[in-house]
Amino acid sequence: MPSLLIAVLMGFVVYLFNFAGLIAWQQLILQVVVGVVVYTGLAKVFRLQSFAYLVDTISEVLKQRRKAF
Numbered sequence: 001m002p003s004l005l006i007a008v009l010m011g012f013v014v015y016l017f018n019f020a021g022l023i024a025w026q027q028l029i030l031q032v033v034v035g036v037v038v039y040t041g042l043a044k045v046f047r048l049q050s051f052a053y054l055v056d057t058i059s060e061v062l063k064q065r066r067k068a069f
Helices: 002-019 024-046 049-068
Strands: none
Touching: 002 024, 024 049
C-alpha cells in the first residue's frame, strides 16, 4: 500500500507541471526529474523495503563493475 500511495502522490505532483506553460520538451524533462526526486524522497521517508533492496542491488552491481575494471 505505501508504494501505491507514493506513486499516486508522485503522479499528482508531476501532473501539476502540465499547467506551468512550458515548452513540451522542457516540461517532460522537468516532470521526469521531479518525479524521480519525489518518488525517491518519499520512498526514503516511508522506508520502503523494495526501494532499499533496489538501492542495495544497484550498489552491489556497481562494486562488481569497479572490481572488473
